[in-house]
Amino acid sequence: MCGIVGYVGEGEAQDIILEGLARLEYRGYDSAGISLLQDGALATCKRVGKLAVLRTVLETTPLRGRLGIGHTRWATHGAPAEENAHPHWDVAQDIAVVHNGIIENFQELRQELEATGIVFRSATDSEVLPHLIQQYYQGDLIEAVRLALQRVRGAYAIGVLHRGEPEVLVGARQGSPLILGLGQGEYFIGSDASAVVKHTRQVIYLNDGELCKLTPAGYHIIDMTGAPARHTPSTIDWDPVQAEKEGYPHYMLKEIFQQPEVLRHALLAYVDSKNNIEMPDLGLDSQRLAGLRRIVIVACGTAWHAGLVGKYMVEQFARIPVEVDLASEFRYGNRVLDADTLVIPVTQSGETADTLEAVRIARTNGAPVIGIVNVVGSSIARSADGVIYTHAGPEIGVASTKAYTSQLCALALFSLYMGRIRNTVTPEDVATQLTQLREIPGKLEQCLEQADAIAACARKDHYMHAKNAMFIGRGVNYPSAMEGALKLKEISYIHVEGYAAGEMKHGPIALVTPELPVVCLAPQGSVYEKVRSNLEEIRARGGVILSIATEGDDNIKTISNDVLYIPACAEMFSPLLVAAPLQLIAYYIACGLGRDVDQPRNLAKSVTVE
Numbered sequence: 001m002c003g004i005v006g007y008v009g010e011g012e013a014q015d016i017i018l019e020g021l022a023r024l025e026y027r028g029y030d031s032a033g034i035s036l037l038q039d040g041a042l043a044t045c046k047r048v049g050k051l052a053v054l055r056t057v058l059e060t061t062p063l064r065g066r067l068g069i070g071h072t073r074w075a076t077h078g079a080p081a082e083e084n085a086h087p088h089w090d091v092a093q094d095i096a097v098v099h100n101g102i103i104e105n106f107q108e109l110r111q112e113l114e115a116t117g118i119v120f121r122s123a124t125d126s127e128v129l130p131h132l133i134q135q136y137y138q139g140d141l142i143e144a145v146r147l148a149l150q151r152v153r154g155a156y157a158i159g160v161l162h163r164g165e166p167e168v169l170v171g172a173r174q175g176s177p178l179i180l181g182l183g184q185g186e187y188f189i190g191s192d193a194s195a196v197v198k199h200t201r202q203v204i205y206l207n208d209g210e211l212c213k214l215t216p217a218g219y220h221i222i223d224m225t226g227a228p229a230r231h232t233p234s235t236i237d238w239d240p241v242q243a244e245k246e247g248y249p250h251y252m253l254k255e256i257f258q259q260p261e262v263l264r265h266a267l268l269a270y271v272d273s274k275n276n277i278e279m280p281d282l283g284l285d286s287q288r289l290a291g292l293r294r295i296v297i298v299a300c301g302t303a304w305h306a307g308l309v310g311k312y313m314v315e316q317f318a319r320i321p322v323e324v325d326l327a328s329e330f331r332y333g334n335r336v337l338d339a340d341t342l343v344i345p346v347t348q349s350g351e352t353a354d355t356l357e358a359v360r361i362a363r364t365n366g367a368p369v370i371g372i373v374n375v376v377g378s379s380i381a382r383s384a385d386g387v388i389y390t391h392a393g394p395e396i397g398v399a400s401t402k403a404y405t406s407q408l409c410a411l412a413l414f415s416l417y418m419g420r421i422r423n424t425v426t427p428e429d430v431a432t433q434l435t436q437l438r439e440i441p442g443k444l445e446q447c448l449e450q451a452d453a454i455a456a457c458a459r460k461d462h463y464m465h466a467k468n469a470m471f472i473g474r475g476v477n478y479p480s481a482m483e484g485a486l487k488l489k490e491i492s493y494i495h496v497e498g499y500a501a502g503e504m505k506h507g508p509i510a511l512v513t514p515e516l517p518v519v520c521l522a523p524q525g526s527v528y529e530k531v532r533s534n535l536e537e538i539r540a541r542g543g544v545i546l547s548i549a550t551e552g553d554d555n556i557k558t559i560s561n562d563v564l565y566i567p568a569c570a571e572m573f574s575p576l577l578v579a580a581p582l583q584l585i586a587y588y589i590a591c592g593l594g595r596d597v598d599q600p601r602n603l604a605k606s607v608t609v610e
């Protein structure tokens with residue numbers, strides 16, 4: 001969602017901010033803007049649409065200055081329009097503010113400010129901030145921001161400038177991410193590390209309720225009482241090149257092809273040569289883990305699908321009951337939680353607002369929390385008792401691909417680890433499972449080698465130009481069907497549903513016609529025959545069937561229009577393999593339809609508001 005970049009130093013703020021905003025484009029946005037302190041006045045430029053539109057304007061009329069803030073906006077309050085784009089400023093145009101989050105009491109604050117004669121220019125909640133800060137300003141910007149924020153309810157990450165303090169950049173965070181980048185004589189703020197990584201790898205992750213004041217001479221962090229806050233800078237351990245397309249036409253395709261390498265990396269991180277699974281950052285000792293009575297996995301979107309697969313894995317290997325909840329339902333569901341219930345948030349970004357709130361609720365209710373998280377240092381990683389990092393590296397495409405398979409891998413390893421602790425699997429069982437899991441990256445490569453054949457299949461008229469489609473699967477591949485459906489719908493805009501194959505006769509089979517493609521997950525395994533029966537029923541009603549089956553299953557061709565094959569593998573790990581053809585089908589259909597694959601309409605990569 002919204003992206004924030006701020007800069008103070010000796011460099012050209014416009015160039016640095018535009019470059020940082022470009023790195024945040026992946027978060028999703030519909031307008032962009034920038035404010036600089038130029039010749040003692042605030043100079044602002046905002047445009048609706050892609051950053052390229054803003055960049056074109058700034059090429060002809062550049063803003064010059066050493067202090068500035070920039071923003072990419074994902075509309076919440078008020079349509080995507082120039083007046084609603086950030087930065088926003090106060091009446092005297094002394095103060096400029098960029099904001100990510102939602103100010104819940106903005107109506108009340110707006111009425112109060114309007115009663116003093118202030119005329120608002122936008123429909124946004126964010127515009128209350130510059131007016132409010134101005135009310136408290138008495139020559140010290142960070143103090144005015146601190147006092148103003150005490151009036152604000154909701155979530156925010158902000159960057160603030162004042163015309164009268166030409167070397168001061170102020171940031172603050174509550175519920176939305178903000179990091180500080182520490183350079184030599186120059187300092188940055190950003191919504192995440194990718195905004196600053198070109199300039200510095202030294203960052204500080206601001207905590208909720210903290211404010212920072214940056215000048216070319218250094219930085220100072222305080223809490224909401226005004227007391228200094230101590231931080232040790234962290235070093236970003238990934239290279240900026242990892243966030244480039246590296247020759248691929250889209251980030252999504254690059255990230256699909258990175259999966260074998262990502263899985264190998266994750267396996268090496270957690271499994272030693274003697275088949276011991278080491279998870280050093282769980283934050284709970286073995287005795288506590290062994291005594292757990294229940295696990296609740298909370299997540300959104302693709303991560304929720306990974307959690308659903310995780311339920312099969314944990315229940316199979318560790319024999320402990322698992323519930324999987326959508327974080328947005330969990331947070332208002334008054335769930336039963338206690339010290340013997342482990343809550344596992346699964347999240348790529350570590351910043352998803354609903355998942356973060358689920359973590360807070362779990363901890364408030366005394367439940368231990370272990371996050372399965374990709375982004376190191378993210379809010380969820382830092383607020384859980386322990387963490388299992390998925391080691392997927394930066395994922396830029398809005399459609400989650402390598403993050404998903406790395407979450408599956410982490411869940412598989414965690415379930416085996418728990419199985420050993422609880423004595424529900426023997427060391428020999430673990431060794432057997434790990435042998436099969438280690439084969440997955442190589443088998444995934446075999447799946448990806450078929451990309452051209454998958455592209456040819458996806459581009460067939462009856463798939464690419466379908467108005468509706470259905471994905472079905474059973475058992476551990478029921479969540480795979482939902483994930484395949486989500487992948488296709490979010491980047492192609494085709495209406496797709498993911499269903500448990502066994503549910504077809506309970507309603508959805510009424511939809512089957514020769515115009516309805518049904519993608520069926522039919523790898524060999526305990527439910528294979530059942531899935532075949534479902535296919536026969538669809539076939540008998542004229543449905544168009546694309547099956548994903550195990551190599552050597554020639555027979556399935558007789559009841560399918562098309563078949564894509566995956567190598568034989570352990571049933572429990574088959575979701576890791578079927579993910580590849582599902583992702584590629586979605587990718588090639590979306591490309592064929594001319595969609596914006598990496599930044600699909602209306603979507604944001606990091607959903608930092610509720």
Ligand code: M6R
Nearest residue numbers: 301302303347348349352399400
């Ligand atoms: O960062 P998270 O894993 O918490 O994000 C959760 C979902 O927003 C995310 O998986 C979303 O569903 C993706 N666009 C799916 O491809």
